[in-house]
Amino acid sequence: MPKDHGIGASPKRREDVRFLTGAGNYTDDINIYGQAYVHFLRSDVAHGKINSVDTSAAEGMPGVVRIFTGADFEGVGGLPCGWQVTDRHGEPMQEPAHPVLAQGKVRHVGDPIAAVVADTPEQARDAAEAIEVDIEELPAVVDMKAALQDGAPKVHDDLKNNLCYDWGFVEENKAAVEEAFGKAAHVTTLELVNNRLIANPMEPRVAVGDYSRATDESTLYTTSQNPHVIRLLMGAFVLGIPEHKLRVVAPDVGGGFGTKIFHYAEEAFCTFAARQLARPVKWTASRSEAFMSDAHGRDHVTKIELALDADNNFTALRTETYANMGAYLSTFAPSVPTWLHGTLMAGNYKTPLIYVNVKAVFTNTVPVDAYRGAGRPEATYQLERVIDKAARELGVDPVELRRQNFVTEFPYATPVAVEYDTGDYNATMDKLLEMIDREGFDARAEESKKRGKLRGLGVNCYIEACGIAPSNLVGQLGARAGLYESATVRVNATGSISVMTGSHSHGQGHETAFPQVIAEMLGIDESMVDIVHGDTANTPMGMGTYGSRSLAVGGSAMVRATEKIINKAKKIAAHLLEASEADIELKDGAFSVAGTDKSVAWGDVTLAAYVPHNYPLEEIEPGLEETAFYDPSNFTYPAGAYACEVELDPDTGRVTIERFAAADDFGNVVNPMIVTGQVHGGLAQGIGQALLEGAAYDENGQLLTGSYMDYAMPRAEDVPFFQVDHSCQTPCTHNPLGVKGCGEAGAIGSPPAVVNAVVDALQRAGKDVTHIDMPLSPSRVWAAMNG
Amino acid sequence: MYAFDFEKPGSIADAVAALKDEDAQALGGGQTLIPTLKQRLAMPSKLVSLTGISEMQGVCKADDGAVCIGGATPHAVVAAEAAGDYPALAELAAHIGDPAVRNRGTIGGSLANNDPAACYPAAALGSGATIVTNAREIAADDYFQGMFTTALDEGEIVTEVRFPVPEKAAYMKFEQPASRFALVGVFVAKYADGVRVAVTGASESGVFRWSEAEAALSSNFSAGALDGLSVPADGMISDLHGSGAYRAHLVAVMTRRAVDAAG
């Protein structure tokens, strides 16, 4: 019997009532009396010297309140980068300034040059058109390898070149890896591109800045995954506003996928301008602006080599990756191709020697940063593609080659600095094979053939590091922030509970899943628990939601705070029951004295805490409210095995996904329905990356995919009915819930499955195609078949 | 968008009069024009909505058997009401865009706009339709004059489109992955006096007739008749979504499929 409440049950998502009935409160729903609107004048060239910005004609236009340019921000800080990577030679990365409004140069199409604040959005836009900008266009660098050539145009004149860093990991292993390659019986090499993506959350970014002259307090309402991080970065580094005078609110947020983690210029602008003008200032991105100003994702160009011995054991792995940073360093950009990517290169395998080299490159494109999976999809894709290619070259079963090299003993310390606490990769592979009916494949392929179609099957594994992250460790790795999480559990007098959490929910279902945990611990009904999040004014400091961390880290903080509640409540119950605290048991929402029928209800204890007439006031304080911070001791390591079956139309190159199965190990699962939904969403995004999505620039740095006319998003018809299983559970050993995180798995594990399947279909048809770069659009597949 | 005046006349005559103002522009379903205005790529002084003109609405059958569609008829209405008399045309309409687009966008707007990737131009040219305006009747062969270019004069309104009904016909659309317009769309129609094959999405000169295929199919209406025939890649659109060679290849594939589907 599935449970009907508590951990393991699947109550419907309570937040969906407001999301699905139009009752949500999104940032764009927030309108403050007297607010003005800002329109950003953005660069339409990728690279240029700003000779002048003449606002004189625009100033006099109807409704204009003030026009700001880069000069207005000279005394103001730039947008900070939250992670410093140290290169192979021990030198810090090159870190350019990132002004709120462009100063001196524009560096990508969409770079904001000026900001017009006016009474209405239309007036702001009219006036922006009247600004005369004299920009001397400079040659743009778009291609990463070209950007590193001597004499290439420099994105930042004050840097040595366009190389942000040249990172080696683990640098000390480099020679040993080379030696292993020298001795290898077989080496498989693959060059591939991990395509640039644009996250496209349904809700574009919005910011509303407000300022009270009475209290000298600034408030920013913003579409963020982590309001506290924005408060910290913007307050401390950009605008110089201390925390107690700065409130950041991220109300309902319509999807983030990573791109709403970062601190953006528009947020700082609205907060700054509201103070300057003593008037609320609002910005709502158009979809076109989103394409050219939201941080993009992925964009790696990689060469990967896998060495095997004569028995097909992996003996060494070597990669060289060019990672696009875009024109500026977005908040966490440097960490993505390094610590979130290099550390996962062992995958599910016991390869003893690994060397990862990453060159991060500045180009005249939109900044690139974390996008669902962040570094881990890039690692998984190259590794699982090269293994598939190796299996083909060696003529062995790709499943067996993987199994033979699986890590099977835990804990397992990889050669790339992380320690997997638990896992069972054979279990998820067994489950997957059970789900996909591999034996029936030939019959299905035959049936496809009758219709003139090709069929292929691709299988792969993945592992990711979630529950980000131990603060002391990431500090050593260059993070300029801690990565703990916090929770305050406030039990009210009648026993209802408000949980204030630093984790933000923007579609993940925290408001449903978190109460399940508390209700389970206390034995009370979930409806008695509400989650409060998204407002720095009423939640404790938290680092936000990304990296599949909210339950593993934020949930653990909540568990710790609830444990403190239980301890105190037991003391109160002991007093009321005139028993020893050690004899008090909490079960089904009541405290009882062990071995007796004496008990007191949850509500009586909570009432006593707030009406302390009969209460041990000499020993404990009244009230029932506890806060805990939780800093994880390790990452968590969700892992799994995925399979994709495709049909390919050889006449057109069109690929359709006929079957897709995902067997995941997320450790313990709190709400299986929500987890299934998270996997579905991740799979849709991974399939989107594999078949459809890809941001493209021309050689002048113009974004060719600046709208849905050219940027292909996955639609319902592009995905099959997924088979999803998370019954293989090896609980995390180091957090109290034994959970690992599920938000990104689907997007991480699915692209290689799709590409493996397409290559399989072509190989079965006798085509000499070993790789096609994503997205596997019909024209690319057709070109590869006929190339 | 920039400010503009708005009129919604009830007759063709009033619409024609309203369009005489400088920079006045007709508004059909707005599915192309409104996004253009939002991006401030057009600056009409006045929009004249054609959707309130009842004589421009609906599907009917002429005495000669032609299916006549009012110039302001939405795609969804064509999909529903032409299904009996001209199923291939109804099918085409049923696969334009999404439900919102089909319920707002009109045949007149589509033909006036003449997007090189639009579907209706293939049906009109492939059926040898007559484009009826407030001023004259224009044969489809004379109407389409290259990408986004037609024979329409300033202020001229497409009031009706007359489609002679073929013995057999089918439209095969290969979707551009992002926009889901036609990357290549081929309309094949078999009439007593010959076969017409019109191709959209592919050519830099907009919708065109593939005369070689027409000749081959006119003597033998079967996919086999197309063996060895191809269109040159030269002059085909080449972009992010496919090279000229790919589009030229798809023209042949989609034509075969259209012939098969027409039966």
Ligand SMILES: Cc1cc2nc3c(=O)[nH]c(=O)nc-3n(C[C@H](O)[C@H](O)[C@H](O)COP(=O)(O)OP(=O)(O)OC[C@H]3O[C@@H](n4cnc5c(N)ncnc54)[C@H](O)[C@@H]3O)c2cc1C
């Ligand atoms: C998301 C989306 C997907 C789409 N997918 C497809 C697709 O798959 N295939 C396809 O073919 N099309 C597609 N379209 C276009 C759609 O069919 C539009 O309806 C069509 O292009 C324009 O018709 P409209 O009535 O909306 O014209 P409007 O946008 O109102 O006008 C377009 C132009 O035509 C003029 N005009 C309008 N009506 C008349 C008239 N009766 N006489 C003279 N001039 C007139 C206007 O002045 C304007 O210049 C899509 C559109 C969208 C937004």
